[in-house]
Amino acid sequence: MIDARLYLLQRLTAIAMLPLIATHLILMIFAINGGLTAEEILGRTQGSIGWALFYGSFVLFAAVHGAIGFRTILYEWFIPNSRVCSIASIALLITLIGLGLRAVYAVTL
Amino acid sequence: MKTKAKHLQVTIDRFDGESHYQTTHEVPTRDNQTVLDVVTWIQQHDDPTLSYRFACRVGMCGSCAMNINGEPKWSCRTHVNKVVDSGLKLTISPLRNMPILRDLSVDMTQFFDKWTQAVGYFVPTKTKDDPLPAILPDSRDRAKANQSIECINCGICYSACDVVAANDAYLGPAALNRAWTLMNDERDGGSKERLEAVSSDAGCHNCHSQHGCSTYCPNLLAPATSIAGLKRQTLLNVLPWGSRDD
């Protein structure tokens, strides 16, 4: 099912996400203190190229990482057919990238 | 003594070539009694149609493994006292992940085919005309290879692994463990083919570190650790700056 290349990609994206998610988690804990408003979120992020890159790369990594993982799970637990699984995971990949980049665009630009 | 003889309540998952069913048996207990002794007693005294496999009876040949109360174990070295509770109940079924031939005998063909597929055999760099190589017993590679070497091909790890269950092609812990042993063997010349084999889409990267293999290996080997080693080695092989894992 998984070969060295896909594996490498999945592990690399996991490593790349480590600081991103850690930051995100911490941010959420502090930002959420007392509730979130759109203004707060947008005030922090809008117009910042830094945050655009931060969340943009996060989206790409998460999409690739998640899609590969999804493909494996689909194969092992639901449909043991690599073609079907690949197609489904590519669909997930595209959805995640599409919606994700749109969200990044929305909150940062 | 005789009047109050205790009996084990044994349930066995059976397969007669066509249908699956269960049989139950009452087996007299003895002080010294392994699960292999229990199935032997049943076959000899209660139900001659029962089929099982053994050879060495001391944990060396790896032919007698079966699921005992749901866990894969070697039957010849599993004392009944260690697996039954006060209810004296014992459930026995064949190993998982291998086609059942009859009752407790499974077909290990694929298991060994994968062994070969993983290049789980030595590729020589010397011949019998060369002197025996001097190898320091404490050298790093030697010690590492030694850790994973004492495998009896019993298939217990293979049977404990849910990835094998889910993915027919997966080479499985035993073959990969052997591949890793050979990767650390400085005398071997097959690492290129072997790395390729274990990097394929049937290879080591399918392992999700479930650790069923290391949990159940009767020889206390750790295939999970070996497979992790292979994963590292294959990455170093793919990465431009990588070479040898040390």
Add this chain to the structure above:
Amino acid sequence: MTYQTITTDILILGSGGAGLFAALHAKKQNPNLSVTIAVKGLLGKCGCTRMVQGGYNVALAPGDSVERHFMDTIEGGKWLPHQEMAWTLCKTAPERIRELENELGCFFDRNPDGSIHQKAFAGQTFDRTVHKGDLTGIEIIGRLMEQVHARGVQKLEEHRAIELIRSTSDGRIAGVLMIDMRSGEFIVVRAKAVLMATGGGPTMYRYHTPSGDKSMDGLAMALRAGLTLRDMEMVQFHPTGLLGGEGTRMTGTVLEEGLRGAGGHLLNGQKERFMFKYDERGERATRDIVSRGIYEEMRSGHASPLGGVYISMGHLGPETVAKKFAGMVKRCADCGFDLAGGLVEVVPTAHYLMGGVIVSPDTRTEVPGLFVAGEDAGGAHGSNRLGGNGVANSTVFGGIAGDEMAKEVASIASHAELDTQGIDRAMERALYPLSLNGGSIHEIREDLLNTMWEHVGVMRTADALQRGLTKIRALRLELQSTGVALKARSFNMAWHEWLNLESLIETSEVICLSAIARDNSRGAHFREDFPEAGDFESSFFTTATLANSQYDVGRRPVEFTRVKPGESLLTSEELETEGAAT
């Protein structure tokens, strides 16, 4: 009756050290040959080679020599070994070890300086036993097996050979009849050359070490095919088999020799040490002497509760023992015994059959095209096998057989004609128990095992042997009138148990007759009524053949082709240095 036919160039029976080595050598000589291995269990997962613990004797270290190994073998065998066989064994062993290590990847233990480690094994003048921890056999068979799997050898697993089929015209081997134990169907494998390497296996004793698949089928087939066996009275007992009581397959399995070597004590039922009564070396005396010592204690009413003696290691410090003999201690613990600190009951246990088919040193037999190697072949060990000479024997001669068979089939244009009547008779014989009403085969087995143990065991007398013989013959009749209740042929363990017993009874009779024929005591064979070894110069070995449903037992003089009793191949200086490797 029908059978399926398979055709191959070379057929090998058995997948121990001999069988697997033969396959690899034959394939190496000519990769295009079709080589088939038929085996009673799974390939490489049955037989005794896998169970080798001690290791492999080979003269490698400075100070040791082929001559020294040879002299130890001859003297250990009390001048009975076939000297050319023994010489071939000792001379080829170094090459085999290099092959195992360099070509097949065996991972033998090393000394701190990187050279190969060789340990001491009783009865030898030099530390020459190569090993991998105490699991040498697993290492050897594991490596051989994976090579065989990788080399395109045809496999017939769970196929039991039941008859050697010779051509009616020229007596050449034509093939082997076997039962596919899974389907229960008959199969004839036609071959231009056949190697029989089914590993003997004296499992007809109440206490025995060999694997459960071994039941002397090979030697029983050899007798029926008209071959001559030798040294059949020579059954080696290992002094310390585990005693677990009735009804457990643990009983009889080996507790390793090293325990005694390391200073383990043997205690009788009164918990007293006794071995010094029998030998000044105490527990460290050779296998035969310790076995007899234990037997004597048991017989004179000093037995432990289960009827043996105790081995005690605790005085060496339980932690030390647990560390030094980790495998053994774990094995005992798994089965409920505390070897490191407690007392474990032991008993002498039938371990190895020195006797076997008469072959030449190139493994050929009287039947053209039929080769025999490993424990099935007699001669190399004479009256006693040195610890560590067993795997050496099976791998050395297995390899030779592979080479010889590859050469042989190159010159053979077509397969020999099958003796179809012979096949029919053999199938009829095999099916016979299924035609009778079912009875208790199990009891017959128990009877046989007890008879052999009591009358043809560690210590023998003419009377006891005679009683044993009568009993064995009665058991043969009893077996012939006891059938197998389960009639379905597929996966019928009861049927195969019957067939096992048949082979065991036939060969037991031969062992008994040969023991009667030897009126002296040599090595493993001890006659209380003839305790002396007899004159070495006029040493003879016993022979046995089957003719007209009768066993003919005879004697032939040993030929001292390399060294005569009283002489040695070693110089007097060499003789003085009892050697240890570094």
Add this chain to the structure above:
Amino acid sequence: MMMKHRSHPLWKAFVVHRISGLALALFLPIHFIVLGLALEGAESLNSALRFSELPFVKAAEVFLVLLLAVHLLGGIRILILELTQLSWDQRALSRSAFGLSVAIAGIFLWSAV
């Protein structure tokens, strides 16, 4: 069939890692849609965020943080096994990873109310 071969801690750790990863992968699109609402102006994002003030949505969020933490820390455990030569006890690691994740989710809960 008896499934006792799955009763050891590292098998459970595997399932937890898998379920958390899967849940994250399936939740992410929703998360992105919510954030994408910013495109329609701060108001609609606000209304979505107000929705997230509901207690059960809050609970779900805490759960998500738990998932993220579990997956992250479990992932680190796996990366340690696979990419390093540290032979740390995997059972102990997985126990600590789980404990730490619960703590993180707790802190998040505490800061959210």
